Amino acid sequence: xxxxxxxxxxxxxxxxxxxxxxxxxxxxxxxxxxxxxxxxxxxxxxxxxxxxxxxxxxxxxxxxxxxxxxxxxxxxxxxxxxxxxxxxxxxxxxxxxxxxxxxxxxxxxxxxxxxxxxxxxxxxxxxxxxxxxxxxxxxxxxxxxxxxxx
Numbered sequence: 001x002x003x004x005x006x007x008x009x010x011x012x013x014x015x016x017x018x019x020x021x022x023x024x025x026x027x028x029x030x031x032x033x034x035x036x037x038x039x040x041x042x043x044x045x046x047x048x049x050x051x052x053x054x055x056x057x058x059x060x061x062x063x064x065x066x067x068x069x070x071x072x073x074x075x076x077x078x079x080x081x082x083x084x085x086x087x088x089x090x091x092x093x094x095x096x097x098x099x100x101x102x103x104x105x106x107x108x109x110x111x112x113x114x115x116x117x118x119x120x121x122x123x124x125x126x127x128x129x130x131x132x133x134x135x136x137x138x139x140x141x142x143x144x145x146x147x148x149x150x
Contacts, residue, residue: 002091009089012055014103015068015081019061022120024085026053026098028133028140049141051098051127054106055083062121065103075105080128095136099129 012021031047057065069075080100087094107122127133133140 003089005087005089005092005094009087010094011086013082013084013086014055014065015083017061017064017068019055019057019064021055021061021085022058023056024053025055026051026083026085026096026127026133046142049132051133051140053083053098053125055103055123055125056120057123059119059121062123065123078103082129083125093136095134097134098125098127099131099133100127101125102128 007021007023010021010024012019012024028049028051030049032044033047034041034044036042065078069078072078080102083098083101085094085096103123103125105121106124107120109119110122111119130146131139
């Protein structure tokens, strides 16, 4: 099988910046559900979808985002941007694209007095783009759902 894919193999683009992440998550909520007739399952409906996650960056990588916020005027004025996480080994590949992510800052300072860990910043985000999420190039939600969106 060869070497397996791990978090160490992941490269992450946050907007126009290649960053080295400490941790990253992306969670999809899918409201699809079974329907019932007379109390019994009878097919299903496709539900609403949403996605959110969190990226943890060290200070050197966080400062790239600080520069982008400075150019925008403030962190709240940062336009949503795409987050792309890509990893590949000789036997496995994973590319996750989250479109137009609205990023916020939380846990701005997480310092331990014993100094055993480097400072990190957590950036929760929500996916706001109509293209939503793609996994290895495959859209999570049907593209026909967005054909008439402005």
